[in-house]
Amino acid sequence: MNEELTLIKQSIQGDDTAFLHVMKAYKMDLYKTAIAYLKNEHEALEAIQEVTFRAYKKIHTLREPSYMKTWLIRIMINYCNDQLKRKKRFIVNDEQIYSLGTTDNHTVIEIQDAMQQLDNTSREILTLMYFHGLKIKEIAEVMERPEGTVKTWLNKALKKFRDILEEKGGELDV
Structure with missing residues (x-):
């Protein structure tokens, strides 16, 4: 470091x-x-x-x-x-789906589709948190927002993400 x-x-x-x-x-x-x-x-x-x-x-x-x-x-x-x-x-093409490193392509497609249905802010927060492993503090820095705001947005994004997946009959635990 x-x-x-x-x-x-x-x-x-x-x-x-x-x-x-x-x-x-x-x-x-x-x-x-x-x-x-x-x-x-x-x-x-x-x-x-x-x-x-x-x-x-x-x-x-x-x-x-x-x-x-x-x-x-x-x-x-x-x-x-x-x-x-x-x-x-x-x-979305097959190569990108396989590059996510999962064997369940149906699940990957459901996740990608659900992510696309989110607003830009929700998609950005979830991407930073789960694809890049950033912490709340780091996300707040990237987005130039207070940590409390990021936490609120993250909770709303996760709820919306779960709701979208449940509508599709998904059984993912996020």
Whole structure:
């Protein structure tokens, strides 16, 4: 962790090599976020390139090196939301379904469908919490909201998610 923080600090100071190492370290997290939102591998890879460019241009504005991951994910989420607004469509293909690492494809499809029925805020909170393993405090930082607000939104999102799954006859325990 100390080496990672050192690289981040060097990145903030303009060290291009350190920046590349940091981006490699967070590439999978950014990819998972992009796939969760865009549902298309090509668009997700394009998103990583764009977010890398945006982060490179603005790295000097990052005040707290320990928030690098949440800062990058926030940039990715904003980019993905912009793309979705432009396209107003969602694409799901077999490769993405298998990439989630489960053998029950029907369950994965139900989860993805339920996630798409949620509003953007609920989908964002659940993605950060369960796909990225962020804690309430980190989600609050990413979303630039108080922790209490994030907790309230999380509870509402989980309730809505459960309701959607129950309507479909799902037996998932979330």
